[in-house]
Every structure is written in C-alpha cells, then in structure tokens.
Amino acid sequence: MNGVARARVGILETSSKNPKAKEISKTGRIRVYAHADTVFLQERLARALGSEKDFEVVMEAASASESRKNASSCAETEILVMFSSGLVPEDLHRVHGWKMAMQELKVLLLGASQNEADFLQYVRGGINGFLPADSAAKELVAAVRDLGNRDAVCSGARCAILFRYFEKEAETLPSAALHRDRGLTRREQQLIPLLPRGLTNKEIANHFSLSEQTVKNHLYRMKRKIGAHGRLEIVDVCRQHGFPA
Numbered sequence: 697m698n699g700v701a702r703a704r705v706g707i708l709e710t711s712s713k714n715p716k717a718k719e720i721s722k723t724g725r726i727r728v729y730a731h732a733d734t735v736f737l738q739e740r741l742a743r744a745l746g747s748e749k750d751f752e753v754v755m756e757a758a759s760a761s762e763s764r765k766n767a768s769s770c771a772e773t774e775i776l777v778m779f780s781s782g783l784v785p786e787d788l789h790r791v792h793g794w795k796m797a798m799q800e801l802k803v804l805l806l807g808a809s810q811n812e813a814d815f816l817q818y819v820r821g822g823i824n825g826f827l828p829a830d831s832a833a834k835e836l837v838a839a840v841r842d843l844g845n846r847d848a849v850c851s852g853a854r855c856a857i858l859f860r861y862f863e864k865e866a867e868t869l870p871s872a873a874l875h876r877d878r879g880l881t882r883r884e885q886q887l888i889p890l891l892p893r894g895l896t897n898k899e900i901a902n903h904f905s906l907s908e909q910t911v912k913n914h915l916y917r918m919k920r921k922i923g924a925h926g927r928l929e930i931v932d933v934c935r936q937h938g939f940p941a
Contacts, residue, residue: 699928705823707922719804722912724750724773726750726751726772726773726774727754728745728752728775728777728840729754730754730777730778731776731777731779731790731793733781738755739895741753741755741836744836744837745840772844774800774801775801775802775803775804775840776794776804777806777836777840778791778803778805779805780805780806780808784814784817787808787818787912788817788821790806791821792821792822802824802843802877803822804825804827804831804843804849805823805826805827806827806828806835808823819858824843824849825843825849826850826851827839827849880934883904884918886904889933892927892928897911915927918930
C-alpha cells in the first residue's frame with residue numbers, strides 16, 4: 697500500500713450494458729471507514745474494498761471526527777468496517793464512540809467472538825453485521841453493500857441465536873394491556889406460558905429458581921385479579937388480551 701493512508705474511488709456510471717451498475721444504484725455512494733490495528737490488516741481492507749467504484753474508502757479510521765475530515769465527498773451511506781480487538785468491551789467502546797458521532801452509521805465487525813452471549817451483546821451495542829476475520833474480498837464487498845441496503849449480515853448459526861433469543865423473550869416480555877387492565881406483574885406474566893404445559897408448581901418454581909410456595913402465591917393472586925377458577929382460564933383470559941401464551 698506504500699504508506700497510503702486513504703483510498704478514494706469515484707461513482708460508477710449507470711449503464712444498461714453494465715449489470716453491476718444496476719446493483720450499485722440501489723445503495724448509492726457508500727463511504728467505508730476501515731479500521732484495523734495492524735498495517736497488514738489495513739492493507740487487506742484496502743485491497744478488498746478500494747477497487748469498488750461506488751465506495752469511498754477512508755483508511756486508518758481511528759476516530760469518527762478525524763475520519764470525516766479526511767472524507768472527500770457526500771455519501772448516502774456510511775459504514776465502519778473494523779476488525780475485532782478480541783475484547784468485547786473494547787470493541788463496544790469503540791463502536792459507541794463512532795455511533796455517538798454518526799448516528800446513522802452501520803458497523804461491520806470482522807473476527808468477533810463466537811460466544812452466544814458475546815454475540816447478543818454486540819447486537820445490543822449497535823453492530824449490524826458480522827463476518828469471519830479471514831473472509832474473502834468478495835464477501836466483504838457483498839456485506840458492505842448489504843448494509844448499504846439496510847440489511848443485516850450474519851451467518852445462519854448466528855441468525856439462529858437471534859431466533860432462540862426472541863423465542864425466550866416472548867415468555868418474559870410483559871404485556872402493557874395485562875398490567876393495565878388486570879394488574880398482572882411481570883413475574884406473574886412470566887408464569888402464563890408454562891400453565892398450558894401441565895407443569896406442577898414445583899416444576900414451575902424450578903424453572904424460575906423460586907420456592908414452590910411463591911409460585912402458589914402468584915397463581916392465587918392471578919386468579920383473583922383475573923376472576924379465573926383455574927389455570928387454563930387464566931391462559932384464556934390472557935390470550936384475549938393478546939398475550940402469546
């Protein structure tokens with residue numbers, strides 16, 4: 697790269713004879729801020745992204761404010777492509793700094809932890825795409841374009857983690873209508889999906905690490921609040937309020 701700190705490229709002219717031009721026109725001009733902690737990785741990003749004519753690639757992107765000074769033109773989309781430091785808190789701190797300066801910024805993280813909890817933490821931290829650190833150039837380019845189209849980027853395995861997470865959350869998300877109309881607390885609403893399964897009070901208690909007596913007390917109060925005579929009637933009333941039991 698011969699010490700080049702920044703690579704810029706122009707916009708590809710749209711032409712009916714150029715099928716790639718039609719693809720590019722969907723996202724418009726994309727400014728890519730590329731960050732890596734080593735010269736070797738910086739050069740990899742420059743080679744992978746620098747030849748795309750609809751990209752303006754700003755290399756050695758250490759901070760949002762400094763990188764914007766080095767940018768040369770307007771862009772419809774701004775994307776940060778960065779290699780993970782290997783430490784979740786450090787990655788999230790860096791992303792937070794960029795997001796504070798550029799609220800619409802999309803972030804593509806390379807080589808992030810494969811741990812499920814770490815992945816969910818990254819998603820909560822505002823990261824929009826994930827690729828392995830050794831991804832091929834065409835995969836990097838495709839991921840940047842996907843983010844430019846407001847899509848998210850991750851593997852099928854990581855997508856499955858999100859589905860499992862929201863499936864579990866459906867059991868714990870409180871219903872505002874049930875709280876307002878029937879006075880059911882968050883904990884009481886957490887019991888509802890377990891009631892049709894025929895679990896005993898002890899089994900429900902073990903599920904939430906509660907005592908069996910605490911579960912009995914919750915169910916007693918739920919029946920009184922709803923005016924139900926049994927567990928299934930509790931579930932029926934809650935379903936009428938839109939609860940996904």
